[in-house]
Amino acid sequence: MTTPIEETIPQPEHGAAPAEWVSENLAELEEMNADSAESVAEAGSDSVRIEFAFAASTQEVGDELAEYLETEGDYEVEVRAPETETDEWTVAGTTPEVAVTRAGLDRWVRTMTIAGWAHGHCRLDGWSALFE
Numbered sequence: 001m002t003t004p005i006e007e008t009i010p011q012p013e014h015g016a017a018p019a020e021w022v023s024e025n026l027a028e029l030e031e032m033n034a035d036s037a038e039s040v041a042e043a044g045s046d047s048v049r050i051e052f053a054f055a056a057s058t059q060e061v062g063d064e065l066a067e068y069l070e071t072e073g074d075y076e077v078e079v080r081a082p083e084t085e086t087d088e089w090t091v092a093g094t095t096p097e098v099a100v101t102r103a104g105l106d107r108w109v110r111t112m113t114i115a116g117w118a119h120g121h122c123r124l125d126g127w128s129a130l131f132e
Helices: 019-032 037-043 059-073 102-118
Strands: 048-056 076-080 089-094 123-131
Touching (some): 048 059, 048 102, 059 076, 059 089, 059 102
Antiparallel strands (some): 048 089, 048 123
């Protein structure tokens, strides 16, 4: 049986990130993301991997977040250098194959948003489903 996405990374402690910051980031993600929790859940595939990316201020911050995601989430993660002087560092990765429900994906996006804050104030830039 495939692991539910919300069980792939530990839930943060209450208050691990400012509530206002989390709400603002979740609203931005919902507005700009091509996929939605509803569209992914409706697809109903048991072999979904979720691709994600964070913006990090420095390589050290990106490395810290990447290590956390690899260790705690068993995600495949890489840290990429900025492409231009105005870009930030990117922490990009994918989950293992997961089972997705709307509630589970919503919970995972919130958890990832908080994990970014807790590890260097990184911002979750987006995610998308990779159907196999």
